[in-house]
Amino acid sequence: MSSHILVIRLSAMGDVAMTVPVLRAFSLQYPNVKITVVSRLFFKPFFDDIENITFFPIDLKERHKGFLGLLRLFFDLRKLNIDAVADLHNVLRSKIIRTLFALNGKNLAATDKGRQDKKALTKLAIKTISPTKTMFDRHCETFEKLGFPLHLESPTFPEKVILSDDIIKITGKKEENWIGIAPFAQYESKVYPLDLMQHVIDELAKNDSNKILLFGGGSEEIKKLNQLKNNHENVLVLAGQTSLKEELAIISNLNLMLSMDSGNAHIAAMLGVKVITLWGATHPFAGFQPFHQPDDFCLTSDRKQYPFLPTSVYGNKKVAGYENAMRSISVENVVGKINFVLNH
Numbered sequence: 001m002s003s004h005i006l007v008i009r010l011s012a013m014g015d016v017a018m019t020v021p022v023l024r025a026f027s028l029q030y031p032n033v034k035i036t037v038v039s040r041l042f043f044k045p046f047f048d049d050i051e052n053i054t055f056f057p058i059d060l061k062e063r064h065k066g067f068l069g070l071l072r073l074f075f076d077l078r079k080l081n082i083d084a085v086a087d088l089h090n091v092l093r094s095k096i097i098r099t100l101f102a103l104n105g106k107n108l109a110a111t112d113k114g115r116q117d118k119k120a121l122t123k124l125a126i127k128t129i130s131p132t133k134t135m136f137d138r139h140c141e142t143f144e145k146l147g148f149p150l151h152l153e154s155p156t157f158p159e160k161v162i163l164s165d166d167i168i169k170i171t172g173k174k175e176e177n178w179i180g181i182a183p184f185a186q187y188e189s190k191v192y193p194l195d196l197m198q199h200v201i202d203e204l205a206k207n208d209s210n211k212i213l214l215f216g217g218g219s220e221e222i223k224k225l226n227q228l229k230n231n232h233e234n235v236l237v238l239a240g241q242t243s244l245k246e247e248l249a250i251i252s253n254l255n256l257m258l259s260m261d262s263g264n265a266h267i268a269a270m271l272g273v274k275v276i277t278l279w280g281a282t283h284p285f286a287g288f289q290p291f292h293q294p295d296d297f298c299l300t301s302d303r304k305q306y307p308f309l310p311t312s313v314y315g316n317k318k319v320a321g322y323e324n325a326m327r328s329i330s331v332e333n334v335v336g337k338i339n340f341v342l343n344h
Helices: 012-031 041-047 066-078 092-101 115-121 135-145 164-171 194-205 221-227 244-252 263-270 331-343
Strands: 004-008 034-040 053-058 084-087 108-112 177-180 210-214 235-237 255-262 277-279 298-300
Touching: 004 092, 012 034, 012 041, 012 115, 012 135, 012 263, 034 041, 034 066, 041 053, 041 244, 053 066, 053 331, 066 084, 066 092, 084 092, 084 135, 092 108, 092 235, 177 263, 177 331, 194 210, 194 244, 194 277, 194 331, 210 221, 221 235, 244 263, 255 263, 263 277, 277 331
Parallel strands: 004 034, 004 084, 034 053, 084 108, 177 210, 177 255, 210 235, 255 277, 277 298
Antiparallel strands: none
């Protein structure tokens, strides 16, 4: 049986975060098997606390750039004495790497992304929808093909990180409910309108026992976050102030995260934090519901009003007349759900 598995998942942030609960379960259920994860160096902190995992950073700008770079990557990885490959990405780049390992007689398995099911779910028609298989289950199937069945029913999460003095200088000591809000996503069709998000923040900030921490990145987002702060003393813009490792430490201490269908939802979920998500053109039924979160923590746009929803798996498709779908999720509903979860 394999004793050293190479796991490939190169990007994007949310997708890499979704591999974490699966690999944490693997490490606990197969403590004698070593895993090497190949991904971008930026994502290394996701895996730091998992036993038996070694991280191998891919350098797509120089050493591993282009086809020759992929050959170089294969030779770099071959030195590690890999027995099997679990390709959790299944794109051209990862297919080349796993094919080279196959030619060397290694076992391999790749995640089936269920493209046909997702295509049926997002067709532009009035339809009855039902859940497709989650990405977590699909990754488990990949390991099962290699002879390692996995169980995710009773997951283990890492302990809350004890915050360093440097972090406390930014956040203050935790004396309130910490509510994280990540109001952005890669595509506009997944972003709750900022005027409505402003109302959500204003309502939550009225309660002195709440501290609201705003997450994002890049100068444009930081500008918008500073507007959303709106002079509230208990609202803090974290974007641009911390490293990813520090951000993970802060997120692990949240009472709750409010996020779009985006990377921050999956980061909070992998740390065992309660996550409420808002869904526009996309839908949790496509398999990207955050890990181990109840169905009713996903607040979706109104399908009676917008019967073609979901119209996109990733949010990258624009559909005329559906630009305002997320306005069908009321501020009252969002704030009410947050308060209910905090109080129970």
